[in-house]
Amino acid sequence: MIKVKRKVQIRDNRRGRRRQDSRDQPDVPSGRIPRISRLMALAIKFDGLITTGIITDRSELARLAHVTQPRMTQIMNLLNLAPDIQEELLFLPRVTSGRDPVHERMLRPLTAQASWKKQRKMWLGIMTNCQIAHRR
Secondary structure, eight states: OOOOOOOOOOOOHHHHSOOOOTTTSOOOOOSBOOHHHHHHHHHHHHHHHHHHTSSOOHHHHHHHHTSOHHHHHHHHGGGGSOHHHHHHHHTOOOBOSSSOSSOHHHHHHHHHOOOHHHHHHHHHHHHHHHTOOOOO
């Protein structure tokens, strides 16, 4: 039998860890992402899943997402909005306190409107009522 004698230094990970300076970390924006922004992102993701064939239809998607088929339709109807409105929804300012200024229910008349020109006009009215700065 062979015996090896060697000094081993065991370092405690808690003390050996380098302390991060707050200046090294990027600034994390305060507040939360509005719910309508998350729903818009979900609608885009769900559409991609259906387009690629990973999910066969909205019924299967509703089952997998644990929501009703009508609710899935409401979420997917956000894709009927003009592309610039979709972009604005995705980049709405963070909510720091209180309720979200824009709700999915407010957008239902827009999603039912086929004309993007009329949608944009209605969207400007919503943005004015909610007192949100328009990005253009």
